[in-house]
Amino acid sequence: MTSLNAGVIGVRLVISLFIQRLLAEIVGEAGIAKIGSLRNLLEMLSSFASIGIFSGVVKYVAEHKDDKEQLQKLFSTTFVFTAFGSLTVFLILFFGSGYLSETIFDSPDYVYLIKLLAVIVPFISLYRIFNAVVNGLSRYKKLAGIDFVSYLLSAALTVVLLLTHNLDGALIAIAITPALQFFVLLFIFIKVLREYIQFSKLTFKIPMAKSLLAFSLMSFFSTVLLNYVEIDIRVMIQNRININDAGTWTAMTNISKNYMVFSGAIFTLYVLPKFAGIHNKTDFKAELLNIYKTLLPLFGVGMLLIYFLREYVILIIYPDFHGMSPLFKWQLMGDFVRLASLVLGYQFLAKKMVKNFIFSEIISLGLFYFFAYFLTDIYGVEGVVIAHFLRYVVYFFVVLFLVFRYFKKQQKTAE
Template sequence: MKIPQFIRANLLLKMTSLNAVVITIRLIVSLFIQRLLAEIVGEAGISKIGQLRNLSQMLTSISSVGIFNGVVKYVAEHKENKEQLTKLFSTAFFFTVIGVVCCSLILYFGADHISEYLFGSNSFSYLIKLISVTVPFISMQRIFNGVVNGLSMYKQFAKIDLFAYLLSAILTVTLLLNYNIDGALIAIALAPVIQLLVLLFIFFKVLKEYVQFNKISFKAPMGKSLLAFTTMSLVSTVLLNYVEIDIRTMIVNRITEEDAGIWTAMTFISKNYMVFSGAIFTLYVLPKFSSIHTRSGFTKELLNIYKTLLPIFGVGMILVYLFRDVVIQIIYPDFTGMEPLFKWQLMGDFIRLASLVLAHQFLAKKLVRNFIFTEILSLALFYILARYFTATYGVEGVVIAHFVRYVIYFIVVFLLVYRYFRKQASKD
């Protein structure tokens, strides 16, 4: 089937349409898996899965020392300069070795304590030790993924994303049916291994062209440049997942583990449609903003992104809200009390999308202070408001906090981005 001309003429729309196919397939598979999980492990099991996924996301950032966005930026800028790329990957190798060794040792020797903190008992310490072995795969997959994104190879990215997800889904279903909650958790722990193998299988020839492995040394010539991204990533990813773990634990302690599972299920649905935007940010938005240096150029591109993405997401979210009862019946039939969470989660996610497009200017221009300030503000608002609203509204209070947090975040990010351009104009 030929892609219509108006889509082919718009790179963002072209990426979005291709990504939509991948996300649709992922969504269908995810619905099946989430339904199976809901029936077999229940709300309490979903809560445990949420804890492990948050830990995995923290490790994704820490094991690669948070340099993913830096790799994307500098690959996009220096893809024709082999010397600069060698410096970049030497630094990435240096950083990731440190990150991998630290993470693996802490996970292996602190397995009992980490299991107790995440799951309320040390019975899952074997799982934490297993994850300590997979840390190198997590780190390598993250760095190589940065190369794919930096080159804006959206077709290859779509293939890697889809095949890796389908193989992980098969592993999850197989282990879940045979070993219940333990099997589901083990599948999540092994997912990075599958993702890396698929990435190498599809992308290795291109990878060899840009990453000259024989010239990589254990040095960090671009250390200072990448450390800015380290700081930004560790603040956003690590703190975000820590806050989510803490809020889930708070729900368990204040209300019930079942309510924690209901909120986690709501975030799973949210992440299924928000993942649609993740590839667009790294494949298109970040490289594009990196190459724009004027306020007029930025404003034009921002409006183009908003005109393309926001209507698509808006219509999708309205449909999810209108058919929320059907969604609950299909995916989480026994999760009573989930319906009131939809409106706040969806409104918050829509504003979040608009905010994150703007906030990628901080990453593109390495505005470290602005990025850290807005991320800490966002997380602090979520943490404080979730605790405050939960006391009055129960588990619904967490998604109300999610909405309020992003309204304030959007306003602050908007003001800071345009303050940056005013400063740039005054220098000229």
């Protein structure tokens, strides 16, 4: 699975480098900052539109894939949730487009973009749910194919619209990418979806509402608040320093997100279903060490290479983004600790440890917000990536304590 995923991600990285270079040359730092805000908004919408139940669907599909009755209950509940979420988000985006344009992009010029997103919302929610089914069934090859084809199409669309309509074209391409992803997934995976989802028997009943709402709550803190904080910090950099530095920080996070995509796919395809089936401390520790021994050395070597070749990376991708070099050290160290933390943190999702998950996310986001605002006055934009590193060091130890406290309680209950 790792090898297959690595191949797809490798091709994506090459294409992404080309597109990022093109964007940097055509739209500059200010444009990169606006694109960053749009991507943050799309992440928030993917959670809101599907009521944040992606991880819940992955978990329950993995657990009940041979139980048609339970699956029907799951998908009926999911259908109601996504219908409600999509309608609500559509109304907010369409009628609040002016306010959102000013708040997110600091300009009234992007009302059209917010309204376009309102139309795309149903595709965002359906893609999110169907993608969760693919993950829950652990169909690695299918998922790799969906990911690869949809990325190629969205990349081609981005390049064409960027060259013909500049920044507006790039924003439109990014906004309609979820619709492309949805149709590609449907084309490749429709037979399997029909096998597991009896569309004609879906009802407006919500028998698994309580179980899935726990994941909604967790998604709100992990996805919605995180992206809101990133938008707010980008606006803070723009106001306290300038929009070019906001674009420089966004470019650094873009590089980070490109290599962290690999870990994200591994987590949902392997770690979450695996942890869901582990119920004692011994097996958990063995699996955790196995994942660490496999992933951390690979990422460690990769991150060292990126650090020592950072000047070439900047020259290739963001040639005119002066001031990026000092950001690499803190961003890479923070991402390495983040990777180790996220592996542990998936136990919260696997075991539906809602309170622990929310507590750790509040700590993480609160520290990032506080450190970023405090350190920016001292170190400028570098203070934001220092905050990123400090936040995940604390987060790692908090999650480590909470996970092993859970197993200690389980052991006492069993006795």
